[in-house]
Amino acid sequence: MSDLPFTLDQLRILKAIAQEGSFKRAADSLYVSQPAVSLQVQNLERQLDVPLFDRGGRRAQLTEAGHLLLNYGEKILSLCQETCRAIEDLQNLQGGTLIVGASQTTGTYLLPRMIGMFRQKYPDVAVQLHVHSTRRTAWSVANGQVDLAIIGGEIPGELSESLEVIPYAEDELALILPVFHPFTKLEKIQKDDLYKLQFIALDSQSTIRKVIDQVLVRCEIDTRRLKVEMELN
Template sequence: MSELPFTLDQLRILKAIVNEGSFKKAADSLYVTQPAVSLQIQNLEKQLDITIFDRGGRKAQLTEAGKLLIIYCEKILIQCQETCKAIEDLNNLQGGSLVVGASQTTGTYLMPRMIGLFRNQYPLVAVQLQIHSTRRTGWSVANGQIDLAIIGGQLPNELNEVLNVTPYANDELALVLPIDHDLAQSEQLVKEDLYQLSFVTLDNQATTRKVVDKLLINSGLDIQRLKIEMELNSFEAIKNAVQSGLGAAFLPVVSIERELSAGTIHKQKVTDLEVKRELKLITNPSRYSSRAANAFVENILPIFASEESPLKKF
């Protein structure tokens, strides 16, 4: 075959239609007209001598040939993106981009600080942060949409088989009390004291709540004996509730550094109770690792895993 029967623009359009679900939405996302999108797909079908979409329904549905084509289409476009990254690397981090991912708590409280340090060292590299569930973040790394990620939850088994999962650091889950709480004056509590407290927690349907409950159970607490006074939908809301004297809570230390420094919340020690979750770095060994990604891993991550790291400050 002397010439390829498709162009990269045609593949980009095809992928956009599949992602958006319709020709019109794909046209809008690509800032072109719908007739232009339709014409490119018609030409692609003619060049390949196949029918790509079943046009009988309201939504653009791929035919069997179309499903096969989109698999290779995505591989080709990813290779093109990685080629661009490799070429950008020739500029020795004087440009280029980095996409990092994180699960909710890490992405909200820790990753922005990491990105800030990275941007100070490499101001010409464009950095994008994507915050999703651990599962979705893992699939994004596997699919090449994210260069690297820090997660706190468990990946599906099928992702553990294809990704590099490296233990990174431990984030403590701390017992916090209102600063004027009677027990805040105690040097240490024992586990039995916890069953007398009123707690503010995440909603019991939240994935993060289930992770927290599991950590508490593994630490030897009988969570059925904990008195839940209030359920809220975010750590920020829980912090405000604790500061307002509405109850105690277990919160990741990384999420309460500002409040601890300001003295608006009290971190209470509990004898024989250490609740920690393991943070992990995930990367895809089958994808190109740019200089920007390598610099982030080598120069930024060790700062937050050291003994002086913000994770271990309090």
């Protein structure tokens, strides 16, 4: 016996014969010829190596094997219909669950508003938001634990070929000073002036802090000379 000894069409024919009580009425209900129905039943019986109908009476009667196959066949056909509806709902975004990953900053400040707008447009789609570090979030996408993620900064290098990265938005990073600070009156701040300041910065492991440090290095600013008085997570 092969791994798949019957087809969905054969199960539909079996169900129709059981419902209609005859091969002819089953053929009419399925809009096919009676010989085509008879041939499919013969092929099915040969593939399963058991008789499915008792052909001695006027009405097509299922054998014990026929009743067994009909019972499972109806479940299979019902599951196929359910699968098609689920796929259609997913395509139309009329159901299901969307699992979104986010890094700390995007998950705190950006995603809540975006999810709210999405839910207004697709109220039947449940949304789960998982907020972790950029690295952990990227790995969650790679491992299939979340459907998509919106993060700030770059993904880990080892995942560059495993994930598709689509730039979504740009954000501006700025140096914030008290209004009374003398540097606020300057049009430009020189690199050496930065070494005179005392900084409050994000902790060294945060994505934004890494991005800032990369920019400073590209500008030939020695980050080791910057006076970071406080780090925030």
